[in-house]
Amino acid sequence: MKGYLKVAMLASLLAVALAAPMAAAHIIFVYKEQVNFNAVTPVLFKPGPEAAAVQLSLYNVTGKTGQSGAFIQLTIPVTNATYEYVYQALELYVNNAFGQGTPELSVASCSYTGSATLTSVTLVVYPTTDSSPGQGQNITITPSTSACTASGTATLTQGTTYYVDFKVLPTIPVPYGSSGTLTLYLEVENVTSS
Numbered sequence: 001m002k003g004y005l006k007v008a009m010l011a012s013l014l015a016v017a018l019a020a021p022m023a024a025a026h027i028i029f030v031y032k033e034q035v036n037f038n039a040v041t042p043v044l045f046k047p048g049p050e051a052a053a054v055q056l057s058l059y060n061v062t063g064k065t066g067q068s069g070a071f072i073q074l075t076i077p078v079t080n081a082t083y084e085y086v087y088q089a090l091e092l093y094v095n096n097a098f099g100q101g102t103p104e105l106s107v108a109s110c111s112y113t114g115s116a117t118l119t120s121v122t123l124v125v126y127p128t129t130d131s132s133p134g135q136g137q138n139i140t141i142t143p144s145t146s147a148c149t150a151s152g153t154a155t156l157t158q159g160t161t162y163y164v165d166f167k168v169l170p171t172i173p174v175p176y177g178s179s180g181t182l183t184l185y186l187e188v189e190n191v192t193s194s
Contacts, residue, residue, distance in 0.1 A: 011013035078116035088166035107150035112143035114180025125154035
């Protein structure tokens with residue numbers, strides 16, 4: 001019984017100690033705020049006007065702050081031509097709300113499957129307002145079924161829409177009816193200058 005009495009006294013003292021500051025306060029202010037906002041995707045990738053030519057499919061992803069990207073898959077019909085050029089297969093918009101710094105497009109990872117051997121695939125990135133399509137910044141991919149590497153980046157401007165063309169250089173001769181599937185993870189990262 002003595003144990004219960006001690007616990008009850010201690011609880012009472014604690015309640016008084018906590019209530020005293022509230023009782024001493026003459027006014028208690030309670031604030032309630034409602035904030036409405038529109039969620040914004042920092043970078044939006046979508047199929048371009050010629051996406052059907054390479055059966056392009058994509059899935060937009062958002063990573064950590066200052067980073068956004070898309071998984072892109074395209075099926076490339078390969079012929080014995082010196083190269084194949086697909087204009088405006090992909091479109092991307094860099095939102096003004098992307099953040100501080102300079103947005104930069106790169107290929108974070110890639111993979112290739114197919115019967116044709118490719119020498120390279122070049123992504124040509126340029127604004128949709130550009131008067132000379134096909135001229136722009138290049139990201140070069142060296143695809144093979146065992147490894148896939150990419151080099152180069154494209155510096156982007158916030159509030160601008162871009163096209164991405166694909167220039168495919170096959171290794172000739174190409175077996176009849178060859179095609180290949182290239183899967184890319186394109187990433188736009190906020191690069192801050194130091």
